[in-house]
Amino acid sequence: MPQVISSVKALINNEGKYLFLREPLHHGDIWDLPGGKIEYGEEPEQALIREVKEEINLSVKVGQSVGVWWFYSQNSKHQVICHTFLCELINNVNIDLTKNPADEHFVEYRWLSINEALNDPEIKLTDSLRNLLSSIDV
Numbered sequence: 336m337p338q339v340i341s342s343v344k345a346l347i348n349n350e351g352k353y354l355f356l357r358e359p360l361h362h363g364d365i366w367d368l369p370g371g372k373i374e375y376g377e378e379p380e381q382a383l384i385r386e387v388k389e390e391i392n393l394s395v396k397v398g399q400s401v402g403v404w405w406f407y408s409q410n411s412k413h414q415v416i417c418h419t420f421l422c423e424l425i426n427n428v429n430i431d432l433t434k435n436p437a438d439e440h441f442v443e444y445r446w447l448s449i450n451e452a453l454n455d456p457e458i459k460l461t462d463s464l465r466n467l468l469s470s471i472d473v
Contacts, residue, residue, distance in 0.1 A: 340408075340415045343383040344370035345422040346401055346473070347393070352446035353473075355458065356391070356432070358439055366458050367441075368419065369393070379418060387422070390435045391444070394425040401471045404463040419467065449473060 345368055347354045355366045371386035373379055380397040387395050398421040405416045432441045445458075449468050452458050460468070 338413050340413050341373045341379075342371055342415050342417050343373060343379050343386065344368040344404075344417045344419040345383055345387050345395055345397075346419055346471075347387070347395055347422045347424060348473070349424055349428060349446055352448055353452070354391075354393075354430075355445050355447055355452055356441040357443040357445075358441050364459055366452070366460055368417075368464070370417065370419075372415075380420070383420060383422070390439070390441075392429065392431040392434065395422040396425055397422050401473070402467045404461070404467040406461045406463060417464075421473065 345354075347369065354369060356369060357364050357366050369387045369390050370383055371390065373382040377385075383397050384395060387393050401419050401421050403416060403418050405414060407414055430444055432444065435441065447455070447458065449471070452460065453465065453468055
């Protein structure tokens, strides 16, 4: 049965650039923000701190909300709602894509300005994420 999944995403600021992750999918590569599912009983900010640490081995401080975007899971059985927060790095930028316990297979990351992410033809974003990024002023 299809479900709606609540998740949190991090727009991580590193000297005016933001972290984007590339994941190959059956219909082509997609670029995403770090983050993931909120577990039952978990506060969104705590979920985001946990997810970023698990996914890419970074520690972040969660700041203001920048909005919501969404996508359908690979098999289109679930809709994922992504509450997105501006975040700052707490530790160095030793990103590790190899220890992610989730069923995601990120193969590349890039630090990009919002303008670069929106205008680089290699960076394929979902329409919903593109709309969110276009609307924020960071």
